[in-house]
Each structure stands twice: as structure tokens, then as C-alpha cells.
Amino acid sequence: MPPPLPFPTRASDAHKGDLGRVLLIGGSRGMAGSISLSAIAALHTGSGLVSAAVPDRCLETVASFHPCLMTIPLKQNSQGQFCTDAVSELTQRIGPFDAIGCGPGMSTSEGAIEVVRLLLRQRNRKRVFDADAINCLATMGWPTTATSDAGPIVLTPHPGELLRLTGVAPSERDGQIDAAQALAAQHNVTIVVKGGPTVVVAPEQRWTNDNGNPGMATGGTGDVLAGMITSLLGQGMSPWDAARLGVWLHGAAGDEAAKTHGQAGMTALELLLAIPKLTAAYENGTI
Numbered sequence: 001m002p003p004p005l006p007f008p009t010r011a012s013d014a015h016k017g018d019l020g021r022v023l024l025i026g027g028s029r030g031m032a033g034s035i036s037l038s039a040i041a042a043l044h045t046g047s048g049l050v051s052a053a054v055p056d057r058c059l060e061t062v063a064s065f066h067p068c069l070m071t072i073p074l075k076q077n078s079q080g081q082f083c084t085d086a087v088s089e090l091t092q093r094i095g096p097f098d099a100i101g102c103g104p105g106m107s108t109s110e111g112a113i114e115v116v117r118l119l120l121r122q123r124n125r126k127r128v129f130d131a132d133a134i135n136c137l138a139t140m141g142w143p144t145t146a147t148s149d150a151g152p153i154v155l156t157p158h159p160g161e162l163l164r165l166t167g168v169a170p171s172e173r174d175g176q177i178d179a180a181q182a183l184a185a186q187h188n189v190t191i192v193v194k195g196g197p198t199v200v201v202a203p204e205q206r207w208t209n210d211n212g213n214p215g216m217a218t219g220g221t222g223d224v225l226a227g228m229i230t231s232l233l234g235q236g237m238s239p240w241d242a243a244r245l246g247v248w249l250h251g252a253a254g255d256e257a258a259k260t261h262g263q264a265g266m267t268a269l270e271l272l273l274a275i276p277k278l279t280a281a282y283e284n285g286t287i
């Protein structure tokens with residue numbers, strides 16, 4: 001299948017400020033890798049400036065994974081997860097960002113829930129909720145709140161997270177997709193229903209991806225996808241377009257990684273490092 005839409009082009013006089021300032025929020029002690037994968041994926045997907053907001057004790061770890069990342073330390077509880085004081089600091093810092101991705105490795109601490117509440121109030125900002133941000137939404141009863149327009153949001157649940165959001169079991173694949181679409185309609189958002197294949201749903205539309213492979217069933221590949229979609233939102237795409245192109249590029253990068261490393265041998269890191277092959281192929285006109 002060809003890509004669902006072209007990759008964003010950059011003007012010859014583009015500067016980093018034109019290409020999206022994005023923020024990835026998450027991580028906790030023991031899960032510093034997840035938010036790092038998301039943030040580095042955003043860099044490789046073309047974002048001009050990428051920052052990661054993490055609990056203070058994860059900061060050196062996250063910063064040391066990639067020299068191009070900026071980091072924002074937030075207050076933490078005794079387990080190295082966001083505490084409620086993290087929210088006031090974050091409120092001061094989120095002003096400049098074109099898109100924000102939240103959730104990988106974040107935990108569902110009280111502070112994490114408050115971070116998600118803060119992001120829900122940012123109705124004009126493009127946001128991605130993944131992993132624990134989705135678990136926080138489930139905990140706070142968001143799926144059953146009154147019909148609303150939540151603004152530009154992409155949710156990226158795997159089947160286990162979708163069960164928490166909708167009550168429909170992973171064994172009911174079609175039921176999960178229907179429930180996701182009903183939820184998308186209720187809040188006017190886009191939902192990436194992950195799996196093999198992944199299906200993207202919006203209130204009135206469905207799109208099924210057809211690349212990717214079971215080598216992607218390895219910890220961290222979803223964290224990479226969250227960063228890629230956040231990056232595309234930050235480069236000006238709509239939630240529907242960013243979700244479809246992100247899922248397609250992610251699957252294609254997974255196929256590249258499997259070609260070189262095999263399905264068993266590949267990890268989320270090889271998928272992440274295959275992203276530039278795809279963006280280069282767009283630039284060379286070979287896809």
C-alpha cells in the first residue's frame with residue numbers, strides 16, 4: 001500500500017522554529033527509556049525542537065540518551081513519579097509548544113492524573129495521549145463524561161488500554177474498534193486502535209493500515225509511535241492526517257528493521273533508527 005499522504009515538505013529557508021516545537025511528557029523511575037524513545041522518535045520524524053518533561057530523578061538518564069533533546073525536570077514523589085506539584089511547574093512551561101505527547105512510562109500517580117487534567121484543559125493545543133495518559137483518562141472517568149469537543153487530540157491505545165477505556169475485551173477486536181469510534185465521536189477526537197493491523201478511527205471515518213509485522217510486538221514500539229504522531233502534529237498536520245501518516249511510517253520502519261535484524265532480533269530501537277530511511281525515501285522520491 002502506498003503511504004496515505006505525503007510527508008510534510010520544508011521550505012528552503014526553513015528554520016527550526018518553523019518545524020514544530022514539541023514536548024513529550026512522561027517517564028518515571030524505572031521507565032526513563034519509554035519517554036526517551038518517544039522524544040527521539042520526534043527528532044527523527046522532523047521536529048525542529050524536542051523537549052522531554054520528566055520527573056527530576058530521570059532527567060540525566062533521559063538527557064544522556066540523545067544530545068539534541070532538551071529536558072524539563074518536574075517535581076516527583078518518593079517513587080520517582082510526577083507529584084501534584086509538578087503541575088504548577090508544567091503550567092509555566094507549556095506555552096511555546098505546538099504539540100504535546102503524554103503518557104509513556106508516566107505511571108498513574110496522583111500527579112500524573114493532574115498532568116492529564118491540565119492537558120485536557122488545553123483545548124486549542126494539539127495533543128497525543130498514550131499509555132499511562134490513557135490509563136489516567138480511564139481512571140478519571142473521561143470515557144463516560146458528557147459529549148464534548150475535546151479539541152485536537154489523538155489517543156493511541158493498545159488493546160489492553162482500550163479495554164480500560166471502553167470495557168470491551170481485546171478478544172472482541174471488531175467490538176473494540178466500534179467502541180473506539182463511538183468514543184471518538186463522543187469527544188470529537190481521533191483514536192489509533194493499535195494491533196496487527198492498526199485501525200485509525202475518527203467520528204465519521206475509518207482507515208486500516210496494512211504494513212508492519214509481528215517483530216513490532218516488543219516493548220517500546222508504541223512509545224516510538226506516540227513520538228512520531230506528536231512530531232507530525234507539531235509540523236502542522238491535523239490529528240486525522242498525523243495519525244494515519246504516523247501509523248504508516250511506523251509500520252514501514254518496523255518492516256525495515258525486520259529486514260535487517262529479523263523479527264525476533266529487532267527492538268524498538270532498531271525501528272526508531274529506521275525512521276530516517278523512510279523520511280529520506282520521501283525526499284528522494286522513492287516512495
Ligand SMILES: NC(=O)C1=CN([C@@H]2O[C@H](COP(=O)(O)OP(=O)(O)OC[C@H]3O[C@@H](n4cnc5c(N)ncnc54)[C@H](O)[C@@H]3O)[C@@H](O)[C@H]2O)[C@@H](O)CC1
Nearest residue numbers: 031032033034104105106131132158159160170219220223
Ligand atoms: N522502556 C520502557 O521504559 C518501556 C515502558 N513502557 C511503559 O510501561 C507502562 C505499562 O505499559 P504496558 O503496555 O507494558 O502495560 P499494560 O498493562 O498497559 O498492557 C499490557 C497488557 O495489555 C494487554 N495487551 C497489550 N497489547 C495487547 C494486544 N495487542 N492484544 C491483546 N492484549 C494486549 C495484555 O493484557 C497485556 O498484558 C506504560 O507506562 C508504558 O509506557 C512500555 O512502553 C514498554 C517500554
Ligand SMILES: Nc1ncnc2c1ncn2[C@@H]1O[C@H](COP(=O)(O)OP(=O)(O)O)[C@@H](O)[C@H]1O
Nearest residue numbers: 158195196212213214216217219220221222223
Ligand atoms: N503483530 C503485529 N503486527 C503489526 N504491528 C504490531 C504487532 N504487534 C504490535 N504491533 C505494533 O507495535 C506497537 C505496540 O504498541 P504498544 O503495545 O503501545 O507498545 P509499548 O507500550 O511497549 O511501546 C503498536 O503500534 C502496534 O500496532
Ligand SMILES: [Mg+2]
Nearest residue numbers: 131158222223
Ligand atoms: Mg504503549
